[in-house]
Amino acid sequence: QVQLQESGPGLVKPSQTLSLTCTVSGGSISSGGFYWSWIRQPAGKGLEWIGRIYTSVTTNYNPSLKSRVTISTDTSKNQFSLRLSSVTAADTAVYYCAREIRYGASRMDVWGQGTTVTVSS
Amino acid sequence: QSVLTQPPSASGTPGQRVTISCSGSSSNIGTNTVNWYQQVPGTAPKLLIYTNSQRPSGVPDRFSVSKSGTSASLAISGLQSEDEADYYCAAWDDSLNGWVFGGGTKLTVL
Numbered sequence: 493q494v495q496l497q498e499s500g501p502g503l504v505k506p507s508q509t510l511s512l513t514c515t516v517s518g519g520s521i522s523s524g525g526f527y528w529s530w531i532r533q534p535a536g537k538g539l540e541w542i543g544r545i546y547t548s549v550t551t552n553y554n555p556s557l558k559s560r561v562t563i564s565t566d567t568s569k570n571q572f573s574l575r576l577s578s579v580t581a582a583d584t585a586v587y588y589c590a591r592e593i594r595y596g597a598s599r600m601d602v603w604g605q606g607t608t609v610t611v612s613s
Numbered sequence: 614q615s616v617l618t619q620p621p622s623a624s625g626t627p628g629q630r631v632t633i634s635c636s637g638s639s640s641n642i643g644t645n646t647v648n649w650y651q652q653v654p655g656t657a658p659k660l661l662i663y664t665n666s667q668r669p670s671g672v673p674d675r676f677s678v679s680k681s682g683t684s685a686s687l688a689i690s691g692l693q694s695e696d697e698a699d700y701y702c703a704a705w706d707d708s709l710n711g712w713v714f715g716g717g718t719k720l721t722v723l
Contacts, residue, residue: 529712531658537716538615538701538714538715538716538717539650539658539701539703539714539717540714541703541711541712541713541714543711552710552711553711554709554711555709555710555711588657588658596664597646597648597663597664597667598646598705599648599660599663599664600648600650600660600703600712601660601669603657603658603659603660604657605656605657606657
């Protein structure tokens with residue numbers, strides 16, 4: 493059974509770059525048929541899709557974040573990563589990684605437990 | 614402001630049937646399938662139901678969905694205390710070229 497686990501600093505200073513990694517176990521990130529996504533949720537608020545990656549080169553990003561976001565993969569470690577630059581307090585949130593099924597009815601069927609990132613000096 | 618619109622709250626008593634609406638536009642719900650996620654506070658969202666009432670293993674058939682035009686609904690029949698959670702709708706948006714979510718509906722079982 494595929495499992496996802498987020499990791500990274502819980503505290504980031506304003507204007508710096510937030511970097512998170514999602515480690516995939518129980519399946520290969522290189523296998524076809526899946527997108528690998530990032531979603532975030534500010535405290536007490538709803539879900540916001542950040543972006544996704546497929547085959548290490550194909551990416552889609554939320555237009556509102558596109559200028560600051562980079563998602564990449566490390567197939568040797570079976571991981572994918574998120575970098576969000578020039579962060580502000582508005583980027584404080586729980587960040588989730590998720591697997592999205594590409595074929596048929598697209599859906600995010602496996603989620604990590606989430607990691608809290610606070611932007612503060 | 615979420616692209617998809619959901620009521621912020623809903624409630625019902627055990628055994629009742631409750632519905633949660635999700636309103637979008639022609640570029641998302643009007644064109645693509647809708648997924649629903651359940652989130653118990655403090656935990657990660659969980660895929661609840663997708664497309665034409667397709668349910669992942671373990672999700673009871675008390676949950677069903679419908680769609681008409683640019684709106685969708687989640688129905689929960691035989692409401693149980695364990696159904697108390699936040700529910701989110703989601704759809705791919707062809708104009709934004711990305712996933713959009715509703716703002717979430719907090720379901721309270723009275």
